[in-house]
Amino acid sequence: MITLANKKEEFYQALVEKNPNYDGVFFAGIKTTGVFCHATCTAKKPKFENCEFFSTAEEALLSGYRPCKRCEPLSYPHSIPEEVTLLVEKVEQNPEKRWKEKDFHELGLHSASARRKFKEVYGMTFVQYARSRRMGIAFKEISKGAKVIDEQLAAGYESASAFNDAFTKIMGNPPKKQHGKMIYASIISTPIGRMLSLTDSNGLYLLEFMNRRGLEREIEKLRHVQNARIIPGETEISRQLAGQLTEYFQSKRTHFSIPLYTKGSSFQKEVWRYLEGIPLGETRTYLEMATELGNPKAVRAVGNANGANQIAILIPCHRVVRTNGELGGYGGGVERKKYLLQLEKSKIF
Structure with a gap:
């Protein structure tokens, strides 16, 4: 990478x-x-x-x-086809919008053709682009360290409220409009990409690479389950996490001491505890996990529980590979999985 x-x-x-x-x-x-x-x-x-x-x-x-x-x-x-230019313009006008099939028809576009051309030109799907732009607006506010969303950067957007809307769609309404717990979002830079952490004074709720597919939905679901408002800021736990991750990537740390908050079924939690027990530098297969957990037929269920893990690296789902030795999937991308496994096998540890 x-x-x-x-x-x-x-x-x-x-x-x-x-x-x-x-x-x-x-x-x-x-x-x-x-x-x-x-x-x-x-x-x-x-x-x-x-x-x-x-x-x-x-x-x-x-x-x-x-x-x-x-x-x-x-x-x-490439040169940019007219319909692709139109789609980009529409995203800028309304960045918080989540596009549906009817939205293409209203613009007079054939959705399949427009999506194909978008992919050809930009090397990413239109859904990826719109999601990344929407998430980027929210992350930008986090990066700025603003205390409330009203301190927004409106320059460059046709709607002065677009910045606020895109953020609150993901992170929730401003504190004055909602009573509940506060969870703080901060961005951590690593050698293989930026990560988003969600913490409070008690523990770590989420740690994911910022371009993970489905991250937006994960954040929204967590916010609703916790009846929480997510605002930019650091906590003592997020500062400790950043320091420990730095040491990990420098091959100076083999274990983490961050308190974790996990929300899932009893089976999912059992799988996550198993993952935490896989020694650094080693891997397990999905079949091995299912067998050791008492049900060799539960390979798919183990894989689904792996994919539901919201705390990357600390709950090391990257240490699970396919039975044939192939790396298999990873929410952060296969290249990151390969990097992490190579790092952990380094003689420096």
Whole structure:
């Protein structure tokens, strides 16, 4: 997996020089304008400290940046069909919207054709794009560390309420409108991507990679179950978590001491306890797990419980592989699973 930790200066120089060799290699997020560009963008160049660099457009979107209208970074190396341009415009006008089949028809678009062209041009599905943009707006507020959602960045959106709407669709209504517990959301940078943590003073509710499929629904479900308002901020537990994850990725930590909150069926919790017991550097197969849990026929149920785990790395579902030795699926992506397993097998541990 490509990491950008040691390439920031190289990429910034390419951005300043408008080096065409780097188009499509990285995307530059400009903090002062809220847009992301490719290397040859002709706009005035920002200061180094006002740039963030991403290896994919999805990462830039999830970090709250919108495509630059001048260099159209998502078009590289293609031209953009008219219907794709229209869809992007509609997402910007109403970023909190969740698209359905009828929405395409109302725009006079054939949904299958529009989706196919979107995938061809952007390398991601339209659903991925809209979700990433919506989630990115929420994550941007978290990254800013704002105390209430009303302190929003409205610049760049046609509707001044769009930022607020997209956030509250996921995180809940402002505190004054809801009585319940507070859960705090913070973003943790790792060598294999940014992660979102949800914590309070008692424990960790969720730790996931920000581009995990279905993350938005996970957050909403957790919020409803807990009757909670999720707001940007850190807790002592989130600070400890960030420190322990740093040590883990530096091969200086083999165990975590973070209190976890898990919500699931008795079988799911049994599977998660089993996962926590798999020694670092080792793996188990789904069949081995099902057998040791007392039911060799429960392989699919074990797999489903694995997929329902909302606390990545600390509950190490990445240590489960297929019976034939293949890695199998992983909510954070197979490349991350491979990275984590290789890290844990390192002799440094």
